[in-house]
Amino acid sequence: MPAGDTIYALSSGGLPSGVAVIRVSGPAAFEVCRRLAGDVPAPRQAALRSIRDRNGELLDHGLVLSFVGPHSFTGEDCIELQIHGGRAVVTALLKTLGAFSGCRLAEAGEFSRRAFENGKLDLVEIEGLADLLAAETEMQRRLATEQSRGALSALYMGWRDRLLHARAMIEAEFDFSEEEDIPDSVAATIWTDMGALSHEIKRHLQGYARGEIIRDGFKVVITGPPNAGKSSLMNALAGRDVAIVTEYAGTTRDVLSVDLDLDGFLVKLYDTAGIREASDVVEQEGVRRAAQQIADADLVLHLSAVGDADIQLPSVSVPVRKIGTKADLAPGIVKDYDAVISTQADLGLGDIKTLISNEIKDRVGDGAVSIPSRLRQQEHLSACVEALDEALRSATAPLEVRAEALRRSADWLGRLTGRIDTEMLLGAIFSEFCVGK
Ligand SMILES: Nc1nc2c(ncn2[C@@H]2O[C@H](COP(=O)(O)OP(=O)(O)OP(=O)(O)O)[C@@H](O)[C@H]2O)c(=O)[nH]1
Ligand SMILES: [K+]
Numbered sequence: 518m519p520a521g522d523t524i525y526a527l528s529s530g531g532l533p534s535g536v537a538v539i540r541v542s543g544p545a546a547f548e549v550c551r552r553l554a555g556d557v558p559a560p561r562q563a564a565l566r567s568i569r570d571r572n573g574e575l576l577d578h579g580l581v582l583s584f585v586g587p588h589s590f591t592g593e594d595c596i597e598l599q600i601h602g603g604r605a606v607v608t609a610l611l612k613t614l615g616a617f618s619g620c621r622l623a624e625a626g627e628f629s630r631r632a633f634e635n636g637k638l639d640l641v642e643i644e645g646l647a648d649l650l651a652a653e654t655e656m657q658r659r660l661a662t663e664q665s666r667g668a669l670s671a672l673y674m675g676w677r678d679r680l681l682h683a684r685a686m687i688e689a690e691f692d693f694s695e696e697e698d699i700p701d702s703v704a705a706t707i708w709t710d711m712g713a714l715s716h717e718i719k720r721h722l723q724g725y726a727r728g729e730i731i732r733d734g735f736k737v738v739i740t741g742p743p744n745a746g747k748s749s750l751m752n753a754l755a756g757r758d759v760a761i762v763t764e765y766a767g768t769t770r771d772v773l774s775v776d777l778d779l780d781g782f783l784v785k786l787y788d789t790a791g792i793r794e795a796s797d798v799v800e801q802e803g804v805r806r807a808a809q810q811i812a813d814a815d816l817v818l819h820l821s822a823v824g825d826a827d828i829q830l831p832s833v834s835v836p837v838r839k840i841g842t843k844a845d846l847a848p849g850i851v852k853d854y855d856a857v858i859s860t861q862a863d864l865g866l867g868d869i870k871t872l873i874s875n876e877i878k879d880r881v882g883d884g885a886v887s888i889p890s891r892l893r894q895q896e897h898l899s900a901c902v903e904a905l906d907e908a909l910r911s912a913t914a915p916l917e918v919r920a921e922a923l924r925r926s927a928d929w930l931g932r933l934t935g936r937i938d939t940e941m942l943l944g945a946i947f948s949e950f951c952v953g954k
């Protein structure tokens with residue numbers, strides 16, 4: 518993709534819509550604007566213009582905005598055209614844009630890629646931006662906002678500076694050690710700071726489990742014997758008939774899932790086949806899949822009808838809560854359960870929600886969102902701290918070796934924000950974007 522291209526795309530959502538925003542970025546953006554709208558309006562000020570095709574035929578009236586590079590999202594000259602969001606209107610304008618030489622439709626993520634290449638955003642910020650566009654819950658939004666606005670990047674760059682400073686001091690020491698030793702106390706201070714940094718990064722890494730829950734969701738698996746009322750609970754929490762409910766034991770075979778928003782957290786709720794010794798091969802497969810889901814759950818809700826004597830809780834390392842169902846049939850029995858419900862009588866559903874949301878808050882806390890949330894971030898930070906610990910551990914090694922370990926540690930932070938060695942990562946990151954972003 519030649520950098521000299523001017524790219525354009527519909528940047529607003531699906532059509533038809535009240536307004537459609539078309540973004541144009543690149544060296545020909547202003548020339549295109551002059552030809553379409555008669556002039557280039559003053560930067561960052563919306564101006565109402567007639568927008569015409571290349572034959573002077575009126576396409577639409579709309580607002581035109583200009584952004585002079587580098588003061589634009591991509592860092593290039595940019596134009597935004599806000600026109601009516603009718604399919605034919607948008608199609609006509611896109612067709613007109615495509616006819617200008619050097620102008621072509623943007624690829625997915627290409628505006629953001631240019632922003633990265635022009636130093637407007639680093640990789641962590643771009644990952645945050647992708648998450649912000651995908652955010653469906655309040656906590657996802659907060660996490661992504663923090664990240665896309667550079668809070669994490671600033672933290673990582675601060676750490677990188679500390680590592681590079683330490684390395685420079687160490688190298689100074691072995692450069693001059695022949696003539697005049699730098700005082701022992703300076704070296705001691707450096708290594709004390711590096712020890713503290715290692716702790717800080719490890720503490721930050723512990724936040725990954727929380728970030729992952731916020732970003733990817735908290736996985737709750739409903740399990741229990743056949744006919745316990747699992748699918749009924751799933752439907753009640755989802756507020757719609759996701760799963761088939763019948764009086765026949767063994768109704769659910771496949772794993773079904775719905776996404777819920779509980780207090781701003783994404784909850785991924787799974788309904789599974791009732792666990793029993795099944796003779797039917799399809800049901801056996803369902804039971805096998807249920808066991809698999811339970812193993813990677815964050816929380817298991819184990820359902821059984823209240824008063825049902827024979828309760829076998831799954832023995833797994835994830836927390837299991839015991840839920841009594843069909844309370845309408847056996848009122849008064851509440852002992853031994855973490856919650857008692859009746860989907861038929863609409864009892865206890867609020868308790869289930871509270872139980873799940875308390876469990877999430879226990880794990881995530883509800884304050885700080887300056888935490889890593891992607892596996893890529895987690896891996897780079899782990900590699901960074903590993904190299905740092907190597908430098909700290911090898912106290913008797915030659916200083917060159919220890920300085921080299923500090924350099925590698927700093928490089929991992931550089932890769933994390935994309936300051937170095939990024940080509941191979943770009944495809945993976947930008948492919949998440951839709952066209953127009
Ligand atoms: N009285 C009463 N019946 C219920 C309640 N919840 C579910 N049932 C009934 O219990 C039967 C089984 O419900 P399901 O939701 O299909 O149970 P399940 O655990 O998903 O069953 P399998 O998928 O077959 O393992 C159905 O006939 C439901 O109508 C309840 O709160 N009270
Ligand atoms: K059933």
Ligand SMILES: [Mg+2]
Nearest residue numbers: 747748768769
């Ligand atoms: Mg079921």
